[in-house]
Amino acid sequence: MPLPLILARSKTSVLPTKTLQVNGFVCKDPMAVNADDFFKAAKLDQPRDTTKSKVGSNVTLINVMQLPGLNTLGISLARIDYAPLGQNPPHTHPRATEILTVLEGTLYVGFVTSNQADRSNKLFAKVLNKGDVFVFPQGLIHFQFNPVHDKPTVALAALSSQNPGAITIANAVFGSKPPISDDVLAKAFQVQKGTIDWLQAQFWENNHY
Template sequence: MWLICDPVLVNGVACKNPGSVKASDFHFRGLHMMANTTNPLGSGVTPVTVTQLPGLNTFGISMARIDYAPWGINPPHTHPRATEILVVLEGSLEVGFVTSNIENRHISKVLHKGDVFVFPVNLIHYQKNAGKTNAVAIVALSSQNPGVIPVANAVFGSNPDISNDVLAKAFQTSDDVISNIRFKF
């Protein structure tokens, strides 16, 4: 039976005792509401993972709503524990992912309302609103706790910092450029 794993951790989340489960563990309200897109990226994500919906634990699924202002982006990121499938509900999105090293192929497509696209597990991927109106997408993920690693935040916002000389050499630029970018994170 589901959830009979107390006190076992699954993907870092403790399973609930079946005797203490209640309806609210299986219910999430609010996916119909637009997320705040008034940020520098122009996007907002409303996640529905095991954190928001405890009843997902051990089921291997989660989802999210992503809202995009005109030209807004969901920046390059990875999900270390999940494949993602996206469906466009409103607007048009440019989407893409990069295959693994050595090939590093950029696979991309412009999607329209009703189109679906898959991002393979742990590959860097992104979405960009390709239109002049708001766009909305729903994603499903193959883990109750998919994790998210935004590439720029991980590289330039790590704590403690990755040293400037390492990043300058990796990006083939100067320490000053790295310092300027890091300041934004």
């Protein structure tokens, strides 16, 4: 489609502009579209606060919820700030592949393959320095970790969806509301139920502000 759907329909379109949705977002009446739909003063050049995060990172996502003009275009962007020894913990993007570039600092990154025929899950990991690029395929569990004790790291990620979604593994498994039965999780992880109860009692926070 040469133009985003936000602009593509004419006055004579038979599509009901007030009800048509793409990925859950209503397409704006093309006669009401203006430059602000494609602009956001996001200040992505400025550092984010990582001190409030238990995992030591802060993800600033620019997706269709912040920038309406992205609707139907299949892209989004994120700035990720990592404190010294901070991480973006294991998570997946169910609707997007991610390509990440380190702007400052160092990162240890990786992703794990889906279940293989030999019942293995292979880890692909690298240490990235300033200017390096790494790709995380859609839907696979991946992570980033700043291994440096005294310097923060900053990265910029592009994602192949206007609404990529994020499922942080620990949050989803141990922090669901209501919680998953500890009988289920104890057997799945091959540990005692007391261990599961302790994990479920922790505060699992979202670093995607």
